[in-house]
Amino acid sequence: MRAALLQITSSDSPSENLEMLQGMIAEAVADGAGFVLTPEVSNCVSLSRAHQQEVLHHEEDDPSLAALRDTAAQHGIWLSLGSFGVKTHDADRRFANRQFLISPDGEIKARYDKIHMFDVEVTPEETFRESDGYRPGSKAVVAQTPFGALGLTICYDLRFPRLHRALAKAGAEILIAPAAFSPVTGAAHWHALLQARAIETGCYVLAAAQTGRHKTRRGGVRTTYGHSLVVAPWGEILSDAGTDTGITYVDLDREKVAEARRRVPSLTHDREFDGP
Incomplete structure (x- = not known):
């Protein structure tokens, strides 16, 4: 399976971001990708909760989500929307940071809702x-999926190895880390965290x-790091996208997962212990 990681600079306009994503997905498909991955909050980057309340939707009513489902069907591809901000029906009106x-x-x-919140x-x-x-x-x-079992994570989850180990022990061969x-x-x-998660689990790690x-338009300035990364199951970095927007490609080989786990079968070596 050829995977394509999209590195983007989302604005706080979901309609603008949708147009950008659809164009990049078409480009990735033309270059042979059958699996396309987008970053966290692909639909809207905003520091203003008021603005988010105005432009975000519940999952069932989200026009960008519906359009991208159509896009995936049109091209016949697997599509990981790294996450969308979506409204929930919670009484406190908080959103979900949800991967599709x-x-x-x-x-x-x-679907996966981000477990660990970035409160720092x-x-x-910052x-x-x-x-x-x-x-x-x-x-x-x-x-x-036909090309491997995917363990779903989002951003700050990266700092919690127990989650990734649980995903790998449940069968994940590829960890998605938008x-x-x-x-x-x-x-x-x-870089260190992404490599560590790959090494500990013997998984590919795909981080758009x-x-x-x-x-x-409201709520201040947001800047992000870039460097979409592909890490092999043995821990070597296969691709680093730097800081420019664009598309990174990788050909996934499930045998590399099996090989890494044969060489160091640490997923089978857990032991119970007391304390501390």
Whole structure:
């Protein structure tokens, strides 16, 4: 399977982002991709909760989601929407940060709501309280496809190895890690964390990323790290997209997963222990 990772700079306009995604998906398909992956919050990057309330939708009413399901069916591809911000029916009106895996017939094969919320103060200028606007998910998800079992994660989940190990032990061969990573934490930790998750699990890790300075009409400026990454099951970086927008391709080979796990079968070596 040839996979294509889209590295984009989403604005806070879902309609603008939809047009961009559809054009890039068509380009990826023309170059032979049968599986296309987008980053976190592909539909809207915004720091304004008021703006999000105006432009986001519930899943069942989301015109961008419906259009991209049609796009996947039109091209006959698997499509990972790394995440969309979607409205929920929660009383506190918080959103869900939700990943969608769409099959070649346009159906939603799997959904995953981001479990770990990015509530951090990296620097006085780099402070985030994701849980103020988004409610965390509670269910880990592995989705079966003809080219491998996919373990679904989103961005900050990357720092929690227990989730990735659980996905791998449940059969995942490819970990999906879409992100809108901070430039500060990205420069310090992005590559190391992605390689560690691959090495620990013997999985491919496919991390499509947002990049650059995002155009927002309200709520301040958002900048993201880029460097969409493909990491092989043995831990080597197969591709690094740098900071420009564009498409990164990789040919997935399930035998590489089996080979890495034969060489170091650590997924079968868990032991119970006491303490600390």
